Amino acid sequence: MHSRHACNLVVTLIGVVGLAGQPVWPAAPASVRILILTGASDPSHNWQQTSAMLERILGAARRFTVRRLEEPRGITAATLEGYDAVIVNYNGPRWGSETEAALEAFVASGKGLVSFHGVSYGPFLGTEQRGSGWSYDPQAAWPAWRRLLGAFWPPQNIGHSIPHAFRVRLVDRDHPVTRGMPPEFTFSDELYHKLELEPGVRVLGVAFSDQAWRGTGRDEPVFWAGSFGKGRTFHTTLGHDEAAMYQPGFATLMARAVEWAAMGTVTLEGWLDLARRAADPVRVLVVTGGHAYPSAFYSLFEGYDDLVWAHAATEQEAFRPNLKDRWDVLVFHDMREDLGLEARASLRAFVEAGKGVVSIHHAIVDFTSWPWWYEEVIGGKYFTKPQAGRPASTFKEGVDLVVRPVAEMRSHPVLRGVFPLVVNDEAYKGMWHSPRIQVLMETDHPLNDRPVVYIGPGGGGRAIYIQLGHSEGTLHHPGYRRLVRNAILWAAGRLPDRRQPR
Template sequence: MKSPIESAGLLLTFSLALLWTLSSPAQSVTPGAQPAALRVLILSGEGENNSRESTVFLRHLLQDSGRFEARVCESPVGLTVQTLASFEMVVDNSIGTSLGKETEKALETFVNSGKGLVVTRGGLDAASTSSAWLKLIKATRTAKAAANVDAPLHLFELKNASPQHPVMSGLKTNWRTADQPQTGLTLLSGTEVLGTNGQNEPLLFASNYGKGRVFITALGHDVGAMQEKAFITTFLRGAEWAGSGKVTLPTEIALPGPSTNGLRVLVITGGHDHETAFYGLFDGYKEFGWVPVSDSTLAFKQDIRSKYDVLVFYDFTRDIDDKAKKNLRDFVESGKGVVVLHHGILSFQKWPWWYEEVVGGLYRLESKGGIPNSTVKFGEEHWITSAGKHPITEGLTPFHVTDETYKGLLISSNNVPLLLTDNATSDRTVAWIGPCTTSKVVFIQLGHDHSPFQHPSYRALVHNSILWTAGKLK
């Protein structure tokens, strides 16, 4: 609780669910109608940042489509037929890294046997001219292409050049997109052009080799361009076709959106400063929908029982009016979830129902009746252990974290301790189940800054607490 600030009018309406909190694509095929996931190996460049970043992104796209199970290989040189045998397809995203003759030869055998290969714009960069490779990709780069490498990102129309091909069937005739595609490619015979730019240069093309299939995309210069719907849709459909010979994915696929049937969590902040890294605690969990943020003055102006499943308090609210108190109380008494983190234990100093019957604790700002005020210490080392068996701490091993400590809190004897610390500047119990008889309530003392926010054990604790208070963790 360093330098508390007053921020009565604070309203953070932004939503927290970033890219990968996401569970299902904006459009997805009917569950149950999907065939088994295609196993994909993504070949990434060695040490190239751009390659790593785009590989991570492509892996998410593949996985989140629900159609693929993707693994990454960061050392693509020297792969053998046996290494590739357990995959249905390979995505070459080895930006600037040559795969080497051995891997190229193994890929030729792999595709020839009926498997699939997708080459990304980054994969095209390596520009191998080995005979095995040319047999597969059936394209060479002209001098013009090499000169074009630094063409700027621009808006253009991707033209559907082959509406009868499974990859392009049902796709828009002209698709406006922003990218810096690889142009100036010369295609060899046996290649079908699927998509072009306004100058009729091939940007998407496909071919068969032996019993297998090859799909090549010159789109997707960087992760920004890879977020375009035209890229996502053609990449995923091209990958599905290469891997299986069929396409079941939708004709327009956007970046995955938040889960529409996820847990409805409202985060309450305000009245106390904190790092924005705090909000990252809610990213990356498929069980959550969009996670909005409000402060207690605004949040409890209305009855929120039908809007949210769990409230997460990371605020320092001095007081709220009677109407707001009633709305919060109705929420708690309706059997919803409450998670209080760190300085949230300072709130409602004059509302005993809240700190005695709901949370089971309070940071004492003042000494009273001979009981001294609580104390705080920054930058202390904790060795955290479980206090007993509970679904929230199931599988959690002891962990070491640097965080602020609180000592001398009011702590209800009706709490169920969850976690203990060895640090003497802190109360011994640093997380508990509150005494509330109507809702499930969890308090976690840890959580001052990025140190705990980034710790996997702390993240698991917060995540599990939200699930458990919502009745989703047995």
């Protein structure tokens, strides 16, 4: 806690609520095994970023097992064994004859190869950037690469429009990759131009290259499918960076292309929207107000597709009627000693409906004038002033604390994956604790009471208090974040207790 005069910052933030919806694609019966070969890109592109985005796209498709190899030079046929398709996200030095022959044999045997954007040129084709121009040395090229890519980009043609939004038109929707996709979509990216396609490739999508954006004034192919021996190849010129790849048009196309290249068929359906949440996410209302806190606090709720949250900073916003119909878990990070009667009724109905409460840090000061709250729900109380013969509780910021799981509670679901936390945070001492709390984590620091994380009586629902959470260092600590996430899921009834009954 800070001194009270510093406590009147009221943060108003529009709640961030993701779109709840059905998963776009069903869980797959079998996993398709994909290897990303990456580790180099030309200076205009960032292979780390784009490889991570590829993995995110393929993960969202729920169909693939993905591995990434960042040093392809020197790999052999044995490395590729067991994969269904390889994605090349690499633009750098040649891999050497054994590795290149291994990839050719892999694809020719009936497997898949997918590549995109920054792989459209480079040393594999014998082209290299020299200052502002391009050199071409056919002797330096990987002979089979043109056929694997399905194209050659003559050095004098290498270029693209100014990044802008254009329409991608699917000109062939009889191919497994494009079948069932919308006939066109708007896309923002660089638009590569003047590539020379290899004979036999099947152009699936084009985009008009507008001269107003320094384009060619004609349709340019933007993705195509080809073959190599018994294998399948796919290349798209789209996907400059993670922002381009994030777009549903790219994500959908890439996931479908990878499945087709790997298996020869596409089972994926619908539009792959990376912003889409999992079905039935936990709905969390975060209640603040009455005390300042680092904005890093909000990051505790971000990055999970099974959780949607909104934020309320005032009593009026937070404790509306029908709270229990709108939310699964209330996270308290506010500091209000009192609460109006209507708000009390709404909150009590929420708790008694069996819902979840996660109280964090200074929220232990909440509703100290409402015994039902601290006795029946939380099971703890911080005394801001001496009361009934008890001295006021104390606080001290910046204390090095070791907070460890209580031995016999180590297998509690809230502590799953949580080790002792060594943090610099705020110590509280001299609080009241109900004999009915179940302590999950504790400390023996002299400036702190022993219980630090505990499950309260619950009042008919599930309540957990987590004292830590004052400092940025704690809020960013992955172990703390796991604890908070577990607590939210547990409070929502989503973390089954798999402990053996004693």
